[in-house]
Amino acid sequence: MSDVLLTIENVTGGYGEADILFDLNMKVHDGEVVVIVGPNGAGKSTAMKSVFGLLKIRGGTITYDGHDITHDTSDAIVRRGICYVPQTNNVFPTLTVHENLEMGAFVRKDDISDSLDRIYEFFPPLKEKRKLPAGTLSGGQRQMVAMGKALMLDPKLLLLDEPTAGLSPKYMDQIFSIVKQINELGIGILMVEQNAKQALGLADRGYVLASGKNRYEDTGANLLANREVAEMFLGG
Amino acid sequence: DDIKIGALMPLTGQLQELTPPILNGAKLAVEEANAAGGVMGNTVILEVKDTQLNPTVANDAAQKLVSVDGAVASVGPLASGITAAVANTVTINAKHPIVSPSATAPTITDLDDNDFVFRTTASDAYQGVALAQLMAEKGSNKVAVIFVNNDYGVGLAKSLEDAMALTGGTVTGSAAYEPKATSYRGELSKLAEGGAEELVVVGYPADGGIDIVRQALEEGFFSKFVFTDGMKAQGLIDNIGGANLAGSYGTAPRGVETEASKGFAKMYSDKFGADPSGPYIHNNYDAAMILMLAIEKAKSTDGTAIRDAMRAVASAPGDIVGPGEFAKAKELIAAGKDINYEGAAGSQDFDQNGDVAGTFEHWEVEGDALVTVKIF
Amino acid sequence: MEILQLVLYGTILGSILALGAVGVSLTFGILRFANFSHGDLMTIGAYVVFVVFTVMKLPLWLAIIVSLAVTAALTAIIDKLIYRNFRNSDPVILLISSFGMALILRSLIQLIWGPSTQVYEKGIQLAIKFGGGLRIKPDQIIILVGTVLLIIALHLFLRKTKMGKAMRAVADNAELARLTGINTEKVILCTWLMGGALAAAAGIFLGLDTRVFPEMGWNILLPVFAAAILGGIGNPYGAIAGGLVIGISQELSTQFIDPSYKPAVAFAIMVVILIVRPTGIFAGRSS
Amino acid sequence: MEGLINFGILFLTMAGIYGILSLGLNVQWGFTGMLNVGIAAFFAVGAYSSAIVTSVGDLPHWGGIGAPMIIGFAAAMIVSGIMAFFVGLITLNLRSDYLAIASIGIAEIIRLVLKNEEWMTGGVNGFTGISGKFNNIFDGGHALLYMIMVMVVLGIAYFLCERAYKSPWGRVQRAIRENEIAARAMGKNSLSFRLQSFVLGSAIMGLGGAVYTHFTGFISPEAFDPLLATFLIWVMLIAGGSGNNKGAILGAFIIWGVWSGTEFITSSILPADMATQGAYLRVLFIGILLQAILLTRPQGLLPENAPQPDKD
Amino acid sequence: MISIQSLSKSFGGVKAVNGCSFDIEQGTITGLIGPNGAGKTTLFNMIAGAFAPTSGKIIYQGQDVTGLRADQLFHKGIVRTFQIPHEFERMTALENLMMVPPGQNGENLFRTWFSWAGVRNQEREVRKKGEEVLEFLQLTHIRDELAGNLSGGQKKLLELGRTMMTEAKVVLLDEPGAGVNRTLLAKLAEMIKQLRDERGYTFALIEHDMDLIAHLCDPVVCMAQGAVLCQGDFESVRSNEEVLEAYLGSSAHQETEGKA
Ligand SMILES: Nc1ncnc2c1ncn2[C@@H]1O[C@H](COP(=O)(O)OP(=O)(O)OP(=O)(O)O)[C@@H](O)[C@H]1O
Ligand SMILES: Nc1ncnc2c1ncn2[C@@H]1O[C@H](COP(=O)(O)OP(=O)(O)OP(=O)(O)O)[C@@H](O)[C@H]1O
Ligand SMILES: [Mg+2]
């Protein structure tokens, strides 16, 4: 396998006093799709936030591309080319759809019109709504804005927190195929998904988290085939 | 032991600009007394407290004066409303005499004060009459009136209008103004409609008076003004320019010129490097003087005793003493003689309500100076 | 005719209120709190011009530039020292802190410059007459033109520059802004610099139109807030309209009612507008 | 010594009155999240109402009924409450920022009415003839008795607020504060609940006004200047801990202590003839102390501590 | 039970719902599907009284309820959840539930002052009920956690839990499954069925998870562009060409096909 892009090593930490993650370990290699699954409240979103410096990390290190980023600020991390789409509150509600997308490219200095066109191609409904404040969109449309916004950066590693929640099956498929497409461009992807079957079907590797700890780690196909995993976490 | 006299003054808040020279009046008196060996042989200390022109703060300050600092009597407060509040809440109960140099509202007269509240300035009821008289003399028969919307402005404007009705003058329009506004052009434009020749301004420069005069001149609403005591301030001329105010005049409470009162002006300017031309400076000097003389006379720092000695030192009969003559007064008292203090701001004979009848000056703007034309 | 003249006066007062309100609105938009020290920043701005123009006798334009810069810098320093510590607190904490800051600034002004009234230029300035018997003073022309220029510049900044958009993004959701790679501290700094400069401009214009004294800014703070909220707080454009509505209605009111109720008129109109259009003249941000 | 006791009594009385006001604000802001910046209005209306019904004598304005003080207190609460009801009806469906400004506006209007309608309130000359019934009954020790009475009133107000907060009523108020749309979807008539909270808080503020009136024996519009009658109370609540009734009271005592106590510091370090500068320094101190309190305890001295359902 | 009659809602120029009519029959679990932005949530918002329709009528149990406020409709038995969770952030999970039951004694100020004992007794009952719901949703461990600190899925569950705290007649669920773990979701589906069967609740639910819809819902209504595209049982809707085109997309079609 190719080089390691992101390493989460023995990370312990939480939002306040109490720890939520315990000795967590994860890796994303160059050009890999990695999926995290697990019950609600397992710490999946928290694991992602730990990468972005939104957590008090009390142990362990996070490295990206050979650099220790454990204690970097979020915007510094973005500048390194990692992008994160949070699970909730992931658009700027009073900015228009167009401005939201522009913001996605905030740290880019070059011309962004090509990228904009590409996003509108991926998500035609957004083109119609480009002048509307993102706060007035439907739940699914917002999710599209959030994804589009992240893609505007042309990141090297993309962190997606339940990107398909609330999307119609048609767009869910589309998101998965977009994920595949961008992955084919060589972008690493770390994704939390509850639509685990499809997600694991697509993934190179998967992690199962429970109560802030690693429970299983395997290739996507193997996890899908694992009966115990399926019963406990994937809805049988 | 030192004897403490309180001074309740709005050091901050709306009238803050007016306060320092007024306070200086009392400081001058205290210094004079100390130079003459103090009161009852003790050094007098002037304990200054900020009222912020707010009754809640003033009450707190007064209570501190009485309870914590152990002041035996106080000069101030300046505003009538604050005076009433402090008297009702703190000083009357504490049997602590207060002498306001500037609470001119007629309501102070009727305060149920057990005779612990005095003032060394005449009630506005009198100044209104005096100003109306002067205006009749000067031929200002058709005027508009603008007055600050507080007890001072409302009371004085009313007494002026009443008096003008008797002297045959016409008020073409009158309006209260809110001190915190920034533009008075609307009010002025309305007042100008009545066709009055002069504008009577009842207020303080710092309270919006300057803005009113300036805007009236600049927009051509009025070019001549009649002022009351509050507006008598060098700052007004400095900022507007004497030339623009040529021919404007006003009244202010003022004692009949005596050698002694001229002496006060000299003492004041020697000490502070400025003329005591602003309002209530003389009155505050008198307030402090009378209090100290009363203590000397009473030979006691007990509030009730001081209260009872106030009229004895300030009113006839007795040998007349005036500003700058604390030492002399002290000797007379020591000799067991009656004294009658005739102050810088007037003869300061308290009536049974603790009020004084006033004489007033007619002042005018001449060049860049405030000039006293006569005292009547 | 006189009515038109009053509208003109109202526009001048309204411009001053509007500049103040835009500053309040900007900081509210980003930091979500009503800055009670804004009025005293205005006062500082006015006094800096007093020092440079009146005391040091340098040209007015230079004095204005110096004042905008000094006030902006001061605002940024205050943020670094105090407000920065409250980034994650309830906005009401900031509000109270800014109230304390207002007290600090005012007492410093009093300590430095004393309590008395100052004017930029002694004497009076006669009005120029123009069409239809309307009058205007040279200073007032400066105020009107200055306000228009500042507001155009602000508009271009907010709509066209990346930083302007980033400011709005931070206003929407600071955490997401950080995750998007926006340096929120830089955005906040920028907001303060602009807020401070606008406050200074409002204070200077107020000083030009009337006089300079320590409580000038504090006295005008309530109408400034009213203007900001009337226009839909957090919406700088609405704030301009709010300022004009309040300024003009105040000046006109004296023709119809007892001037002792003049401040009430502005508020009454505001309350009525709020009831008729609960989101301000222009819809503000939805919370 | 006696002097210090007297000052202590005055201090506690004022702090107690502010405590009552701060509790009233806590009901509105701490419980329900309504940004009332017009405290002065309810404070003043309570003060004048009580003054009017209890005053004696032939007065140049309303009053002269001579009712006992307790009736004055009741009148203050009722009139402030009724006023709050109508103010609430027209403003409470506004968003919080707008409620804030509307309340400032209405408060200023009310202050101007009190100031200008001389026939009713005495206008700028102030309201005279207020009976301080304690004066006659307990001459001499009345200040102490009054202070005790203030504490009792404060205690009662605290009890009412605390019960309200700890009950399902308080829980609904908090829910409305957190998310009004959801509270409505859960069947809570948010307008009615907010109105109740607004009226209760305002009635308590009115009660504070009544207690203030009989304490000072003289009221005038200056007493209800927004600085001391609105903003200071906000400072007290926030510094004390909004949402926490004990915090509201503690904040009132501490901030009033700072407000009043800084005087001693400046007057002890500065020579007497610098009294003017002393006054400015004092305000400076207050500002700095306030920042210090906020920096060290940003949640207030006693942070909100919602009652938790017990466990078995 | 509920009859929606040519309901429309526009925001500015946008017609979010445009002449939509269908009925929700008593005792059914009606599934509402449709592309993103079809107007499903907007429709729920109108039925639940979050805002009034621009035109059209809502008849509930033979009564015109168009334009009633959300809290009034709640008392008539219409309870809803939000697609984007609307939790009471700074209240604990348990409190979020306990605030729901209507008409609690302690919601009356005078009772809290003068009949505290009665209020406390009732509190105990409400608390028990809240704890039961938490247990059912497997949330007992976060009983005292502030709702704002819950994970995305936990918030959704809490949202659902609130509807279980009251005696509802109609429950409107806006995407109860989005972000919820599939194992738990299957349990929720069982519970929904159970509530319908045992207590006679009527459900309407918006969902994009076709497994859940297939498993639970009959009938299914598919909306597009603010209007009803087609309705019927799941099979018939699923095989409708237009639905395939607008909503399911071709691959999803195959996928569900393959499974069935
Ligand atoms: N407040 C609003 N202002 C303007 N447009 C709005 C508003 N609310 C919704 N819309 C628009 O109405 C349309 C329908 O939105 P709605 O939320 O009802 O969709 P939905 O069917 O629930 O979609 P999803 O499945 O993605 O949640 C969308 O195009 C949306 O942009
Ligand atoms: N801001 C926060 N402060 C405190 N605790 C938090 C916060 N956010 C999440 N938690 C807690 O951390 C735990 C893990 O939450 P996280 O959001 O990582 O779960 P998750 O695995 O993403 O779940 P889901 O699938 O429901 O989104 C939960 O128990 C939650 O209560
Ligand atoms: Mg999550």
Ligand SMILES: [Mg+2]
């Ligand atoms: Mg929806």
